[in-house]
Amino acid sequence: MPTQTLLYIILAGILALILALFQYKYKVKSMSKLYMLFAFLRFISIFLILLLLINPKFEQLKLTEEKPKLLVAIDNSSSTTQLEQDKNAKQVLQTIQSHTALNTKFDIEYFKFGKTLNALDTLTFTDKQTDVAAALDGLKSIYKNTIAPTILVTDGNQTLGSDYAYTSYNQPVYPIILGDTTTYIDLSITQLNVNKYAYLKNKFPVETVLVYNGKAPVNTTFSITSGTQTIFSKNITFSATHNSEILQFTLPASHVGVTTYKAILQPLESEKNKVNNVKHFAVEVIDEKMNIAIVSSFYHPDLGTLKKSIESNEQRAVSILNPNEVNPKLNDFNLLILYQPDNQFKSIFEAIKADNKNAFIISGAQTDWFFLNDQSDYYEHDITSQTEMYQGVFNSNYTTFIVDNLDFNSFPPLQSAFGELSFYGPHEILLYKKIGNITTNQPLLATFETQGRREAVLLGENIWQWRAQSYLNKKSFNTFDNFISKVVQYLSSTKRKTRLVVDFESFYDGTNNVIIRAQFFNKNYEFDGREPLKIKLVNRETKAVTELPFVLKNNNYQVDLSQLPAAEYNFTVSATNENISQSGSFTILEYNVEQQFLNANSGKLNQLAQKTEGASYFIADYKSLLKDLLSNQKYVTIQKSSKTTQGLIDWKYMLGIIVFCLSLEWFLRKYNGLT
Numbered sequence: 001m002p003t004q005t006l007l008y009i010i011l012a013g014i015l016a017l018i019l020a021l022f023q024y025k026y027k028v029k030s031m032s033k034l035y036m037l038f039a040f041l042r043f044i045s046i047f048l049i050l051l052l053l054i055n056p057k058f059e060q061l062k063l064t065e066e067k068p069k070l071l072v073a074i075d076n077s078s079s080t081t082q083l084e085q086d087k088n089a090k091q092v093l094q095t096i097q098s099h100t101a102l103n104t105k106f107d108i109e110y111f112k113f114g115k116t117l118n119a120l121d122t123l124t125f126t127d128k129q130t131d132v133a134a135a136l137d138g139l140k141s142i143y144k145n146t147i148a149p150t151i152l153v154t155d156g157n158q159t160l161g162s163d164y165a166y167t168s169y170n171q172p173v174y175p176i177i178l179g180d181t182t183t184y185i186d187l188s189i190t191q192l193n194v195n196k197y198a199y200l201k202n203k204f205p206v207e208t209v210l211v212y213n214g215k216a217p218v219n220t221t222f223s224i225t226s227g228t229q230t231i232f233s234k235n236i237t238f239s240a241t242h243n244s245e246i247l248q249f250t251l252p253a254s255h256v257g258v259t260t261y262k263a264i265l266q267p268l269e270s271e272k273n274k275v276n277n278v279k280h281f282a283v284e285v286i287d288e289k290m291n292i293a294i295v296s297s298f299y300h301p302d303l304g305t306l307k308k309s310i311e312s313n314e315q316r317a318v319s320i321l322n323p324n325e326v327n328p329k330l331n332d333f334n335l336l337i338l339y340q341p342d343n344q345f346k347s348i349f350e351a352i353k354a355d356n357k358n359a360f361i362i363s364g365a366q367t368d369w370f371f372l373n374d375q376s377d378y379y380e381h382d383i384t385s386q387t388e389m390y391q392g393v394f395n396s397n398y399t400t401f402i403v404d405n406l407d408f409n410s411f412p413p414l415q416s417a418f419g420e421l422s423f424y425g426p427h428e429i430l431l432y433k434k435i436g437n438i439t440t441n442q443p444l445l446a447t448f449e450t451q452g453r454r455e456a457v458l459l460g461e462n463i464w465q466w467r468a469q470s471y472l473n474k475k476s477f478n479t480f481d482n483f484i485s486k487v488v489q490y491l492s493s494t495k496r497k498t499r500l501v502v503d504f505e506s507f508y509d510g511t512n513n514v515i516i517r518a519q520f521f522n523k524n525y526e527f528d529g530r531e532p533l534k535i536k537l538v539n540r541e542t543k544a545v546t547e548l549p550f551v552l553k554n555n556n557y558q559v560d561l562s563q564l565p566a567a568e569y570n571f572t573v574s575a576t577n578e579n580i581s582q583s584g585s586f587t588i589l590e591y592n593v594e595q596q597f598l599n600a601n602s603g604k605l606n607q608l609a610q611k612t613e614g615a616s617y618f619i620a621d622y623k624s625l626l627k628d629l630l631s632n633q634k635y636v637t638i639q640k641s642s643k644t645t646q647g648l649i650d651w652k653y654m655l656g657i658i659v660f661c662l663s664l665e666w667f668l669r670k671y672n673g674l675t
Helices: 003-024 033-054 086-098 100-105 132-142 301-311 327-332 343-355 369-375 464-474 478-492 602-611 619-631 653-671
Strands: 057-066 069-075 107-113 117-119 150-154 173-177 186-194 197-199 203-213 218-226 229-238 244-252 257-265 278-286 290-295 316-321 335-339 359-363 379-381 387-394 414-417 421-423 428-435 438-450 453-459 500-503 515-520 533-539 545-549 551-553 556-560 567-575 581-588 638-647
Touching: 003 033, 033 653, 069 086, 069 132, 086 100, 086 107, 086 150, 086 619, 100 619, 107 132, 117 132, 132 150, 150 602, 173 602, 173 619, 186 257, 186 278, 203 218, 203 229, 229 244, 257 581, 290 301, 290 478, 301 316, 301 335, 301 464, 301 478, 327 343, 335 343, 335 478, 343 369, 359 369, 359 478, 369 379, 387 438, 414 453, 421 438, 438 478, 453 478, 464 478, 500 567, 500 581, 515 533, 515 567
Parallel strands: 069 107, 069 150, 150 173, 197 278, 290 316, 290 335, 335 359, 359 453
Antiparallel strands: 057 638, 107 117, 186 203, 203 244, 218 229, 218 257, 257 278, 379 421, 387 414, 387 428, 428 438, 438 453, 500 515, 515 556, 533 545, 533 567, 551 556, 567 581
C-alpha cells in the first residue's frame, strides 16, 4: 500500500475520533459508559465512510497448481478390427482411465480419430478412412500453447491426407503400435485407375498395379469380371526380384448406364489377407459429350482454370476460341462462356439471341460495359473508369440449384469494374459482393432465366486464385471444380424447373460418405423448408426396403446413406403432404480401404516419435510407457501465482457495518430517551 494512502487512513482515523468526541464529549460534563458506546459507534461509522472515500487498494496473491495435459488419441478406423487389435486398444484405454498415479500427475483428455478428430465417447472401430496427420493438426490447434504429451494408439496405417511422419506437431508423441511387424506372403491390388465416364461403342483404359510380398516364385491370374462374365484375364508370375507389375488394357463400353466390374487377383492358399485381392469399380457409359466454348479476345489464367474445372467431368469438352472463330461452329456448342466481352463479340450476341442459347458472362477490368449494356435487355451496369476488389459472400438461401458453400470468405477478392448492376427481372444471387468488411446486396455471381434461356453473370476476374485457394483449404481441387460443374450443368440444361430436385451420383466408391440432397419448391418456385421429405430405397438384389427422412440443412434437404451395404439401389424421394416424387438409382461399390493392411506401419510411427522427441512402444509393452511418463521429470505440476488488486469499495460488507453502527446508535439513543 502506498505511503500516501496510509497517511490518508491515519488522518481519517484522527478526524473520525475528533468528530465522535465532539459529538458526545464536548456537549456533556462527564462521559458515562453509554456515551462512550455512542462515541465508539459514531467513530466506527465516520471512519468507515472516510475509508470508502479514500478507497485504498489491497493486493492479493493467489497460488494455483496446474497439472500437465496428457492427450490420448485412439485410432477408431476399421483397420484396427481388421488386424484384430480392437480389444487391445480398449484395454489400453481402460488401463489409462483407471491408472491412479497417472491421473494424479496428468490432466488426461481423450480423443478418437478416423477421417476426422473427435472427442472420445465410445470406440466403434467403424471409420472407413484414417487421417493421422489431420488428427495431429487438430490437437495442435487446440493445445498449441500447452505442454501436452500425446499417446497415439494406432496401427499407423493412413489412407488419406498428408504424410504424418513429416508433421509439424509441436508436442512429444508416444505411439502405442497396434499389431505386429511380421511379414506375410501376400498378393494385392494396390491401385486401380479408371475413368469415371466412357462413351458408347468406345473402349476405356484401365490401369492396375499388382504387388507381391514374398520370396518364393508364385503363379496367379488377374481377371476382370462383370456379373458372371469374364471380360479380361491374364496369367502373371511373381518372384522375389519381380514383385510388382503394372497392367494397362482397355475394356469395351457396350451399353449406356452404370456398369460395375470386379478386379480379382487370384489369392494364394497361404495368404492371410485375401480382401486386398479384390477391387470393385464402376464406369458410367454415356452416348454423347457436351461441348462448351470459352470465348475471349485475349489470354488470361482464368481461361485455363475454367477449362480444367469443367473438364474434370469427362462428359464435357472445352474449346478456347477467339470471337472470330465461334460463329461457324456455334451449333457445335451446348454452352458459350463469354470472357470479358467487347465489340468483337457483337455477332456472337446476335447469334445467342437468334438461337436462344444459354450463356455465362464473366466480366472484369477489361470488360466493355458500354457494349455489354447495349446487348443485354435484362441487366445494366454503371459505367465508370474505376475498378474495385470484391470478395464473395455465399447466399445460403440460393435455390436455383443445390450448391455448397466453399468457404468463400477465405477466397481472394476478384477484380471488376466499380459500380452497381441493376436487373430488370427476376434473378437469384448466388454470391454477394463484399468490400472490406461490408457485405452489400449487390451480386458477384447471379443467375436468371427468361423465355426459356438461362444465363449467369460473374462480376470479377482472377477466378484462378479461387481454385488455388480451394486447394489450400481442402488439399484438393474437387470442391471448386464441383462448384463450377454445378453452374455449367445448370446453364447447359434446357429442362424446366421442377418442384422437387434431387442431387445424387450414379455410383459411390464405398470410401466416401453417401449423401443425397434434395430441394422442394412451392407453387411459386420458392424454396419451401416446411415440407417433410422421405426417401424409399430398394436393394435390387435382396429386395430389402429402407425408408429414411431427410434432414433440413441450410437451403437443402440431406440424407446420409453411408451405412447402407454395397449394392445397387433404386430410390424414390417423395413429399409427404403433396403428390410429388422423383426416382432414380445408384450403386455403392464394395471397397473398404482399411481392410487392405496386413500389419502395423511401425516405421512411420517410429519416425514420428523420433521427430517429436517422443518414443514408440509396441502394444505388448505399453505399460512401460505409463511408467516412463510417471518418471519423466519434464512433465511436472506447475505452480502459478496470480496477483489481483481489489479496492476497499468492492467489499460489500463494509456498507453493512456502517448501516449496523448507525442503526444501533439510533436505536440506543431512542431507547434511552435521547434525541
